[in-house]
Amino acid sequence: MSRLHGMRLVVCVVVVVGLAxxxxxxxxxxxxxxxxxxxxxxxxxxxAMRSEPELAAGGAGVASEIEPRHARVARFVEExxxxxxxxxxxxxxxxxxxxxxSDRLAxxxxxxxxxxxLSGEEIDARKRQLREAKSAAWxxxxxxxxxxxxxxxxxxxxxxxxxxxxxxxxxxxxxxxxWDGLERLAGEADRLADAGEDAAGRREVLREGRxxxxxxxxxxxxxAEAAGKELALVRMAEAAARHARLALRLEPRAxxxxxxxxxxxxxxxxxxxxxxxxxxxxxxxxLMARLDPLDRAALQQIVRGRDLAGREPAAAGPENGGEAxxxxxxxxxxxxxxxxxxxxxxxxxxxDSDVGMVELVQAMVNxxxxxxxxxxxxxxxxxxKYRLVTANSATTVPGATNQADVDLPIGYYYVWAERxxxxxxxxxxxxxxxxxxxxxxxxxxxxGGSGYEP
Amino acid sequence: xxxxGSADTKQLNEALKWLALLAAGIGSSMPxxxxxxxxxxxxxxxxxLLVTALAIPILFFGYFRPFRSRRLLRLAxxxxxFAVVLLIVYSVLxxxxxxxxxxPRGGARFQVGWGxxxxxxxxxxxxxxxxxxxxxxxxxxxxxxxxxxxxxxxIWKVWVIVLFGxxxxxxFVTAFFLWTYGFALLAQFLSVRSRGAGAGDxx
Numbered sequence: 150m151s152r153l154h155g156m157r158l159v160v161c162v163v164v165v166v167g168l169a170x171x172x173x174x175x176x177x178x179x180x181x182x183x184x185x186x187x188x189x190x191x192x193x194x195x196x197a198m199r200s201e202p203e204l205a206a207g208g209a210g211v212a213s214e215i216e217p218r219h220a221r222v223a224r225f226v227e228e229x230x231x232x233x234x235x236x237x238x239x240x241x242x243x244x245x246x247x248x249x250x251s252d253r254l255a256x257x258x259x260x261x262x263x264x265x266x267l268s269g270e271e272i273d274a275r276k277r278q279l280r281e282a283k284s285a286a287w288x289x290x291x292x293x294x295x296x297x298x299x300x301x302x303x304x305x306x307x308x309x310x311x312x313x314x315x316x317x318x319x320x321x322x323x324x325x326x327x328w329d330g331l332e333r334l335a336g337e338a339d340r341l342a343d344a345g346e347d348a349a350g351r352r353e354v355l356r357e358g359r360x361x362x363x364x365x366x367x368x369x370x371x372x373a374e375a376a377g378k379e380l381a382l383v384r385m386a387e388a389a390a391r392h393a394r395l396a397l398r399l400e401p402r403a404x405x406x407x408x409x410x411x412x413x414x415x416x417x418x419x420x421x422x423x424x425x426x427x428x429x430x431x432x433x434x435x436l437m438a439r440l441d442p443l444d445r446a447a448l449q450q451i452v453r454g455r456d457l458a459g460r461e462p463a464a465a466g467p468e469n470g471g472e473a474x475x476x477x478x479x480x481x482x483x484x485x486x487x488x489x490x491x492x493x494x495x496x497x498x499x500x501d502s503d504v505g506m507v508e509l510v511q512a513m514v515n516x517x518x519x520x521x522x523x524x525x526x527x528x529x530x531x532x533x534k535y536r537l538v539t540a541n542s543a544t545t546v547p548g549a550t551n552q553a554d555v556d557l558p559i560g561y562y563y564v565w566a567e568r569x570x571x572x573x574x575x576x577x578x579x580x581x582x583x584x585x586x587x588x589x590x591x592x593x594x595x596x597g598g599s600g601y602e603p
Numbered sequence: 604x605x606x607x608g609s610a611d612t613k614q615l616n617e618a619l620k621w622l623a624l625l626a627a628g629i630g631s632s633m634p635x636x637x638x639x640x641x642x643x644x645x646x647x648x649x650x651x652l653l654v655t656a657l658a659i660p661i662l663f664f665g666y667f668r669p670f671r672s673r674r675l676l677r678l679a680x681x682x683x684x685f686a687v688v689l690l691i692v693y694s695v696l697x698x699x700x701x702x703x704x705x706x707p708r709g710g711a712r713f714q715v716g717w718g719x720x721x722x723x724x725x726x727x728x729x730x731x732x733x734x735x736x737x738x739x740x741x742x743x744x745x746x747x748x749x750x751x752x753x754x755x756x757x758i759w760k761v762w763v764i765v766l767f768g769x770x771x772x773x774x775f776v777t778a779f780f781l782w783t784y785g786f787a788l789l790a791q792f793l794s795v796r797s798r799g800a801g802a803g804d805x806x
Contacts, residue, residue: 517750517751517752517754518704518708518710518750518751519751537746537747537748538746539727539731539746539747557748558748558750558751558754559704559708559745559748559750560744560745560746560747560748560749560750561745561746581745583704583705583707583708583745584707584708585708
């Protein structure tokens with residue numbers, strides 16, 4: 150405040166000094182001109198007196214020179230007055246501000262004094278008022294925050310709505326494209342339908358062709374079925390031949406007359422054919438008795454059926470009441486057909502995809518390891534018995550030493566010799582039968598006596 | 604004329620390259636096929652040639668089936684690795700569940716059960732094994748004359764023999780298929796890579 154007052158005083162002093170200097174300089178200027186005019190008059194009066202017109206003219210010139218100066222001085226004075234006025238106005242405003250501030254200070258001082266004079270209750274009441282005002286302000290602030298959040302959310306919703314609208318536009322474009330595609334497909338479908346109608350016509354033609362082809366295939370199938378029946382007959386013949394071979398193996402006596410008959414067919418005199426046929430029928434009867442009923446029927450069909458030309462079952466033999474009056478060529482043909490059918494059946498069975506492969510695999514699969522064992526004793530004529538070391542029952546080797554030989558599965562065996570039902574060699578002798586062929590010599594003790602004595 | 608000649612030469616070169624790669628794949632799998640032929644399980648003894656004859660269709664199937672190059676190599680390696688693992692398993696199973704006749708006979712293997720494990724033996728064989736634990740499987744087979752058709756069934760329970768026989772066969776066939784398939788895929792991978800390199804050179 151003191152500095153402000155000081156500044157005002159300085160300004161006032163400067164203004165006053167300026168005014169004083171201006172008045173002084175104006176006064177000095179007027180006196181100098183007056184003095185100069187007086188000197189001139191004195192000199193004129195002193196040297197030469199001027200006339201009145203000359204004086205009047207001189208006064209007019211001086212007056213014309215002084216008037217602009219007066220005008221300038223007057224403007225200057227006016228300016229100074231204006232400046233003083235404005236400064237005075239400023240000063241007044243500043244003084245008013247100073248007074249206002251002084252009033253505020255005074256009010257504050259009074260407020261402080263009032264506060265100092267206020268009691269605790271009043272202070273609390275004011276604090277309460279302030280708190281309420283603060284609370285109200287917070288409420289307002291919260292409302293503003295909620296409004297701001299709402300505005301933010303609204304802006305987000307607007308943005309989402311914009312995206313959704315963009316997507317809808319995009320989907321609409323896609324739907325439009327899909328619709329175009331559907332229309333194209335509908336066109337394709339129409340064209341395909343037209344083509345389908347053409348194809349239906351062609352299909353009818355093809356169906357007709359297929360029916361014809363099916364008929365042809367059925368015919369071929371019937372032919373093939375007939376051929377299959379033939380093949381079945383051949384297989385039955387093969388099976389019958391196997392059983393015949395087995396029966397012949399089981400019945401060696403039957404083999405001799407049958408073989409002899411077959412070998413002598415070509416050299417038998419014509420008058421003895423009836424006897425040969427009788428032998429043949431006897432052999433066949435012997436075989437038939439050993440065959441299964443089905444195989445027997447098959448063999449009968451093969452031998453006497455339509456596959457073998459020249460002999461009817463009714464005329465086969467005397468047991469049927471027929472006459473054995475077949476000629477030699479008929480019987481020979483019958484035998485040859487029999488052989489042919491049997492051989493062809495066997496080959497057919499081997500080359501057939503099912504039976505042949507099974508037999509081939511069976512032939513390839515290992516069926517076991519055996520050893521051809523020959524048993525000898527110092528004195529021939531003993532029976533040989535053997536048993537596995539883990540078995541309880543013994544088996545007798547067919548034939549007597551030293552003609553006893555047998556194929557045994559490889560393994561550990563007890564082998565001993567027996568004479569008259571008594572062991573003549575150690576029955577606890579264990580042998581490893583492993584080689585492909587082997588000769589085991591049994592050491593008998595007490596031969597001719599009461600048997601084996603350990 | 605020269606352009607046609609060069610095109611023919613290029614086609615011929617590509618065909619020869621293809622054949623060489625396929626031959627390399629087949630040749631690489633040949634030792635495996637030999638193994639599979641010689642060490643077939645007893646149940647497949649008669650069929651091993653037929654099984655190994657499937658190598659050619661499998662090779663062609665694996666060679667001509669289109670795969671992506673990266674997946675091709677991975678599949679090939681996985682197939683071969685699995686085949687090797689299965690072969691190891693197969694070797695163990697073969698030694699444990701099959702038996703040859705003793706020397707000097709030798710010969711084909713017989714399918715049996717799981718060694719001398721008593722849970723798989725018939726009662727009579729169990730008694731023998733419990734009486735003499737030092738017996739080998741070969742001696743057990745000899746004691747019961749097991750080296751004949753139906754012989755192992757006198758020593759081991761039938762379901763045990765069938766179980767291990769089928770298991771052995773399945774492992775064998777799977778290993779064989781994986782082995783062959785893996786090499787076929789490897790050949791295809793080499794072919795694809797070679798074609799890719801050729802295309803790169805051409806570019």
